[in-house]
Amino acid sequence: MKVTVQNLADVVFRGGSIFTGAPKPVQGLALVVRAGRICALVPDSDLAPYIGADTEIVELHGDLLLPGFQDAHIHPAQGGVELLQCNLTPAANAEEAVALIAAYAAANPDVPWIEGGGWSMDHYPGGTPLAAMIDAVVPDRPVSLSSRDHHSLWANSAAFRAAGIDASTPDPEDGRIERLADGSPAGTLHEGAAGLIEAHSPVVSEELLVAGLLRAQDDLLAQGITGWQDALVGGFAGIPDTRVAYERALAKGQLKARVRGALWWERSQGLEQLDSLIERRATAEALGQPERFSLGTVKIMVDGIAENFTASMMDSYRDCHGHDTGNKGLSFISADDLATYVTALDAAGFQVHFHALGDRAVRDALNAVEAARKANGPSGLRHHLAHLQIVSEQDTGRFAELGATANLQPLWARHEAQIDELTLPFMPASAKDRQYPFGELHARGARLAAGSDWPVSSADPIAGVHVAVNRIAAGLDREPLGGEIQRLDLATALSAYTSGTAYVNHRDSETGRLAPGYYADLTVVSPDPFGVPASEIHRSRVVSTWIDGQCVYAAAEDAVPQENR
Numbered sequence: 001m002k003v004t005v006q007n008l009a010d011v012v013f014r015g016g017s018i019f020t021g022a023p024k025p026v027q028g029l030a031l032v033v034r035a036g037r038i039c040a041l042v043p044d045s046d047l048a049p050y051i052g053a054d055t056e057i058v059e060l061h062g063d064l065l066l067p068g069f070q071d072a073h074i075h076p077a078q079g080g081v082e083l084l085q086c087n088l089t090p091a092a093n094a095e096e097a098v099a100l101i102a103a104y105a106a107a108n109p110d111v112p113w114i115e116g117g118g119w120s121m122d123h124y125p126g127g128t129p130l131a132a133m134i135d136a137v138v139p140d141r142p143v144s145l146s147s148r149d150h151h152s153l154w155a156n157s158a159a160f161r162a163a164g165i166d167a168s169t170p171d172p173e174d175g176r177i178e179r180l181a182d183g184s185p186a187g188t189l190h191e192g193a194a195g196l197i198e199a200h201s202p203v204v205s206e207e208l209l210v211a212g213l214l215r216a217q218d219d220l221l222a223q224g225i226t227g228w229q230d231a232l233v234g235g236f237a238g239i240p241d242t243r244v245a246y247e248r249a250l251a252k253g254q255l256k257a258r259v260r261g262a263l264w265w266e267r268s269q270g271l272e273q274l275d276s277l278i279e280r281r282a283t284a285e286a287l288g289q290p291e292r293f294s295l296g297t298v299k300i301m302v303d304g305i306a307e308n309f310t311a312s313m314m315d316s317y318r319d320c321h322g323h324d325t326g327n328k329g330l331s332f333i334s335a336d337d338l339a340t341y342v343t344a345l346d347a348a349g350f351q352v353h354f355h356a357l358g359d360r361a362v363r364d365a366l367n368a369v370e371a372a373r374k375a376n377g378p379s380g381l382r383h384h385l386a387h388l389q390i391v392s393e394q395d396t397g398r399f400a401e402l403g404a405t406a407n408l409q410p411l412w413a414r415h416e417a418q419i420d421e422l423t424l425p426f427m428p429a430s431a432k433d434r435q436y437p438f439g440e441l442h443a444r445g446a447r448l449a450a451g452s453d454w455p456v457s458s459a460d461p462i463a464g465v466h467v468a469v470n471r472i473a474a475g476l477d478r479e480p481l482g483g484e485i486q487r488l489d490l491a492t493a494l495s496a497y498t499s500g501t502a503y504v505n506h507r508d509s510e511t512g513r514l515a516p517g518y519y520a521d522l523t524v525v526s527p528d529p530f531g532v533p534a535s536e537i538h539r540s541r542v543v544s545t546w547i548d549g550q551c552v553y554a555a556a557e558d559a560v561p562q563e564n565r
Contacts, residue, residue: 008052009034011520011549014044016060017528021067021499021513023491025530031065033520036548040516063543064528066494067512068226068521069461070258070501072407072451073353073386075232076220077242078150079455080212081204083219086116088145089455094123094133101145102137113162113202114138115238117146118455119154121307122417128178129154131187144197149456151305153194160185163200172196174267174332176308190308191330198238206244213245217257221553223460224523224542227258229451229505231299231353231386234264243280243295250293256547258292258521260505262299262353267332271344278348291519296506297351302338303361304330306389307422311358314392315428328360335364342368342383343375351381351504353407359390359431366395369402378403384449384504387412390431391441400445405504408438408450408496410468411457413486415478438468439486448488449504450496461497462525466538468493474538490529490537520549 014030018041032040032050040050051057082089086104091097097119105114121127134143134156142159146152160166167183175193178186189197204212220228235241242261249255261284263277277298284295304310309317312329319325333341342352354365362385369383384405389412399406412419413436424432442448450468452459467473468488471480480487488496502512510519524543532539545553 007049009039009050009055011056011058012047012050013058013060013065013522013524014047016063016065016524017530018514019064019066019491019494019530020515021495025064025528031514031522033549036520036550038514038516038518038520041514058524058544060524061526062528062531063524063526064530065514065522065524067498067502067514068523068545068547069224069497070505070512071220071225071228071454071459071461071497072384072449072501072504073231073409074228074451074454074459076216076228076230076454077209077213077245078232078239080214080216080219081208081239082117082146082212082455083215084208084212086114086143086145087118088116089118089148091119091123094129097123098133098137101134101143105138112141113159114141114143115145115201117150118148119145120148120418121152122421127152127307127422128186128188131155131157131160131185133187142201144201146194149305149307151191151310152308153189153197154187155189155197156187159197159201163197165196169196174330191304191310201238204239206240206248209240209242209245210248213242213249214254217255220257220459221545222542222555224525224545225257225459225461226521226523226545226547227501227505227507227511229297229353229501230259230261231453232264233261233295236264243284246293247287250287250289255292256552258505258507258511259294260297260507261293261295262297263295265298265300265341267301270337271341274344274348277350281350291510296349297353298345299353299355300338300341301332301355302365303332303356303358305357306427307418309426311389312361312364313358313390313428313431314360314363315430317426318428320425329358331361331364335367338364339368339371343372346372346379346381346383347376349381351506352383354383354385355387356385357387357389359392359395359434362388362391363395366398366402366404369404370398373402382504382506386451387453388441389436390434391437393434393440396437396440396446397444399441399447405449405500406438406441406446407504408436408448408468409453409457410438410450410464410493411452412436413438413471414467414473414481415476416473419481433482435482437482437486438488439482442488442492447500447503448492448496449500450493451501462529462540462542463538465490465493465497465529468496469534469537490534520546522546
């Protein structure tokens with residue numbers, strides 16, 4: 001090839017393995033980037049025509065080059081705000097959480113109402129912390145803190161007083177107040193009950209919301225994530241409409257990642273909100289940067305979570321003695337209404353992103369997708385169901401039949417305190433062996449995408465891939481949750497985090513794979529996870545992250561162990 005200015009590369013990656021999206025990584029090839037896109041994959045021996053005086057050459061040293069990770073279900077703005085508020089994520093137990101609250105209160109004496117989150121249910125008896133624990137360190141002003149999974153709220157007595165909640169306050173239809181023996185609030189509120197306090201707590205400022213989004217973006221880029229689907233774009237739990245944060249970041253050229261937003265479906269409303277959703281989608285389209293930000297999805301919460309017994313189940317939860325409680329969880333929207341709403345959203349051109357944990361919620365969601373297909377015909381909108389803690393064997397094959405994607409949160413599919421102590425002992429017998437059936441879904445032809453639900457759990461895709469492949473947390477000697485059959489192979493797990501999420505984000509024609517013409521959204525990982533035992537996948541670290549052929553994150557030299565290079 002004759003050397004011309006047009007042929008010269010901006011960046012060349014060579015000397016490592018390349019995972020293009022095919023089942024196995026390739027060796028002996030170099031990836032060539034020009035004008036923000038991949039222009040060629042060529043043998044190392046054929047690189048000379050592409051290299052000029054200004055070409056940046058990235059030596060991989062045997063590391064793995066792969067498409068940038070994409071998270072299929074995440075809450076960046078909310079998570080970033082929590083990092084800037086009273087952040088309890090680092091706490092390893094209840095005592096440390098209380099110490100963090102005390103330290104935050106001391107450092108911020110002028111904050112009239114302390115907010116934040118990140119506490120873990122398994123640190124407290126029954127998963128329900130008490131108001132008295134906060135009262136002991138902050139008795140004089142309200143404190144309200146979301147749980148790690150954002151399905152519960154922990155508050156002190158001052159917050160309950162400010163909200164007017166006492167023994168006479170009834171539980172809302174979509175939630176529950178934990179109570180002391182006299183009926184007064186104990187300190188924890190679940191699901192919709194949290195709104196009783198959130199209606200009185202301060203609303204986050206737009207400035208803090210934008211700062212939170214940008215802080216989150218920095219953290220996500222450092223984990224190799226170049227795009228995501230924001231699973232809640234709208235106002236929620238004292239956070240204003242996150243669309244504003246994206247629009248402001250986009251206008252200032254600060255939004256680097258590629259984002260598809262899922263507009264929040266208000267379950268207290270019905271089809272009357274459809275026109276507003278269409279208008280908000282059009283507002284995003286008018287920004288003129290669809291490759292960076294779009295709002296073509298609607299998020300519907302079908303049920304709650306298993307830890308507080310609000311995941312919608314076909315069979316009843318058990319009590320601590322193994323007896324049937326008669327409680328089958330909560331369906332936030334009836335099956336008939338769900339089918340009506342999804343059919344209308346599908347007809348309006350919206351993808352639907354379902355929160356569905358329990359087996360009844362999964363069935364209701366799949367039935368709604370089926371109803372939409374019958375009414376409107378195949379749409380190509382790529383509806384997807386997230387979380388999927390329990391899926392009936394009768395339903396795993398329906399994902400492929402209906403063209404619905406299984407949106408996995410792989411890091412949850414392992415034995416750990418929250419599932420072992422707060423979930424499995426109370427599961428109906430029919431569900432105990434059906435936790436996160438990833439392997440079965442894959443075997444029955446379901447298309448897979450993957451995400452984290454951060455800040456519910458770590459956004460680290462490598463940690464998620466490790467669990468997807470092993471079904472065991474790193475460093476633990478345990479039986480794989482759900483058995484060997486639910487494990488995914490490494491290439492399938494990586495594909496779920498790359499091409500699988502690109503597919504649900506409708507960006508699979510330009511991202512998610514390494515091929516000529518695709519955006520040069522890339523991640524370099526060391527050591528190559530294909531070159532280590534499955535039990536060692538978690539050792540891999542992100543070396544660098546690239547978007548449009550530009551390096552947006554580079555690890556410090558001491559961040560990657562020397563034995564990895």
